[in-house]
Amino acid sequence: xxxxxxxxxxxxxxxxxxxxxxxxxxxxxxxxxxxxxxxxxxxxxxxxxxxxxxxxxxxxxxxxxxxxxxxxxxxxxxxxxxxxxxxxxxxxxxxxxxxxxxxxxxxxxxxxxxxxxxxxxxxxxxxxxxxxxxxxxxxxxxxxxxxxxxxxxxxxxxxxxxxxxxxxxxxxxxxxxxxxxxxxxxxxxxxxxxxxxxxxxxxxxxxxxxxxxxxxxxxxxxxxxxxxxxxxxxxxxxxxxxxxxx
Numbered sequence: 001x002x003x004x005x006x007x008x009x010x011x012x013x014x015x016x017x018x019x020x021x022x023x024x025x026x027x028x029x030x031x032x033x034x035x036x037x038x039x040x041x042x043x044x045x046x047x048x049x050x051x052x053x054x055x056x057x058x059x060x061x062x063x064x065x066x067x068x069x070x071x072x073x074x075x076x077x078x079x080x081x082x083x084x085x086x087x088x089x090x091x092x093x094x095x096x097x098x099x100x101x102x103x104x105x106x107x108x109x110x111x112x113x114x115x116x117x118x119x120x121x122x123x124x125x126x127x128x129x130x131x132x133x134x135x136x137x138x139x140x141x142x143x144x145x146x147x148x149x150x151x152x153x154x155x156x157x158x159x160x161x162x163x164x165x166x167x168x169x170x171x172x173x174x175x176x177x178x179x180x181x182x183x184x185x186x187x188x189x190x191x192x193x194x195x196x197x198x199x200x201x202x203x204x205x206x207x208x209x210x211x212x213x214x215x216x217x218x219x220x221x222x223x224x225x226x227x228x229x230x231x232x233x234x235x236x237x238x239x240x241x242x243x244x245x246x
Contacts, residue, residue: 020048022073027084027117034088046090053093057235062201067100078104079118086124095238102132102242105195131242132196138234139189139198146226147185164216180215188227198234202227 020026026045033042052070054060068078078101084090085097101109101120109120109128120128187206190197202224207215239245 020052020070020072023068023071023076023080024073026071030084030088030090046093049093053096055092055095057232060199060231060235067096077108077114077118079109079114079120082124082128083117083120086121091244094244095235095242098128098131098242098244099135099199099238102128102135103196103199105192106132107194127243131238132194134237134241135196135198135234136194138230138237139196142230142233143185143188143227146223146230147181147188164219183209184215184223199231201231 021029026049029045030042032038033045049070051059051064052066054066060066068076068081071081078097082094082097082101085093090097106129109125109132184206188197188202207220
């Protein structure tokens with residue numbers, strides 16, 4: 001005779017509200033609650049990670065713990081989290097889970113040293129790689145536009161304020177101004193060719209060493225506002241680029 005686990009046995013192991021267990025415990029609880037259709041147990045468990053895998057752009061708050069960082073104990077590889085959510089149908093969390101896995105780049109997605117739990121199936125890997133390439137293309141194109149494309153009909157980069165250091169060359173593309181903008185472009189897009197930072201909020205570090213010399217605060221604010229719009233565009237595209245929409 002097969003002995004099925006009692007719901008109370010697993011309910012007793014559930015974490016308190018807003019407390020996420022280590023990934024191993026979380027995985028076990030999710031697997032059992034899904035396989036044995038313990039719907040209330042599953043719902044209670046998934047509620048603990050909802051803020052870490054937001055369903056809308058407004059929920060992507062950099063001050064919150066996002067992705068695999070939410071789990072207690074040893075931090076799991078994002079591939080392992082993605083595998084778990086795919087296997088057990090946590091569909092609302094998949095856009096963010098795919099992004100967290102893909103953003104680290106192809107080397108992380110396909111690392112031959114990964115454990116079995118973090119090794120993606122061919123289908124999941126194809127979806128992750130396709131999404132990564134689409135997001136990287138968007139990142140490079142949109143960042144170039146907001147950093148380099150003039151907004152005032154001239155051939156000048158930067159803002160149109162006569163008080164801005166970027167306009168000291170009076171309409172001529174000064175080499176120092178262009179170099180400063182290139183540095184900011186490189187910092188925003190990141191140094192890894194096969195990775196993406198498109199959902200990362202721009203901070204002061206992206207303008208370090210240039211603010212006050214080749215940029216004014218108007219420049220910085222314009223780029224940050226424009227990049228926020230890019231982040232919103234990228235977020236809206238996640239389901240499509242990762243093949244989550246029929």
